[in-house]
Amino acid sequence: MAIHRLFGELAASLARDTAERCEPSEPRTRAGAKLDGSGGLSVYEGALSVLQELGLATHEYKLAIDGDRVAHFVTERSRAGQVALPPIDDVLAAWISMAHQLGHASLQRVPFVPHDDARPVMDALVALGYAKPAGHEFIWTDRIGPAMRMSGYWDENNLSREEIEERDIDVEMRAALASIPDDVRHAALRGDHIAVVKALAARWVDGAWLPDNHDNVDEAPWWRWAALAPETKRLMELVEGAGDPLTRDVN
Secondary structure, eight states, rough: HHHHEEEEHHHHHHHHHHBOOOOOSTTTTTTTOBOOOOOOHHHHHHHHHHHHTTOOOOOSSSSSOOGGGGGHHHHHEEEEEEOOOOHHHHHHHHHHHHHHTTTTSOOOSSBBBOOOOHHHHHHHHHHHHHHEETTEEEOGGGGHHHHHHHTSSSSSSBBBBBHHHHHHHHEEEHHHHHHHHHHHHHHHHHHOHHHHHHHHHHHTTTTOOOOOOHHHHHHOOHHHHHHHHHHHHHHHHHHHTTTOOOOOOOO
C-alpha cells in the first residue's frame, strides 16, 4: 500500500538529512554514523525523535542500519504491522520542518519545485493525495493540513502563515510607497539597505511617514532593524520597479 511506501521514503529522507555533516569521506549514512542534532535546533531534535521511534536511531543518536536500507526496512515494518510506528502526521510534521529548514520544500499553498532529494517523498505524497503535481512543480492539498498545523506553519483554516505574512507586508509597503519621502526613495534606488531600514524603523509609524528627524533615526534599536528586514526588502523591490503584484488570495 502507498502508506507503507510513504513511511519508508520519509524515514530515508530524515536519516539522510540528519546524518553528521562532518564525517570523513566514507558514506554519511552507514550504520553507526552519528546523527546531527545541529546544536539542539528543535527541527533536528524532532527528526531524531522520530527516527528513534521508527527504530532507526540508537539512544546515542547513531544510525542503526545502513542508509540505503532505511526505506525498505521501514516500508516492510509498516506493512507487517507488528511494531507500532508513530502516527503518520507526526512523521510528516518532522519531515516538513526539516525540508523547510534545508530549503527542500515550500510551506506555501502555491506551486513549488522541490529539491531533487525531496522528490521521492513528494511522489509518495502525491500517491496519497497530500500533494498534486502541477507540471514539474507540486502543490499541497488540504490533506497535508494536520501536519502543517501541528508544525505551526498553517493556521486553523489551512492557510499558510508565511503567505499571509507576505501578503500583509506587501499591502503595507505599497501604502508606504504611495507617500514615500524623496530621501528614502533615493536610498532605495541606490541600494542603501541600511538607510531604508533605518527610515522604516524611525519614520514609518501607524501607516504614515514622519518628517525626517536624524535624532530619532539613531534611537531605533538594532532588533527593530532586524525585524524589519522583510518590509525593507519589499519596499526596495517596489521602488526599484520589481513590484509586480504579489498580493493574492491565499488558498
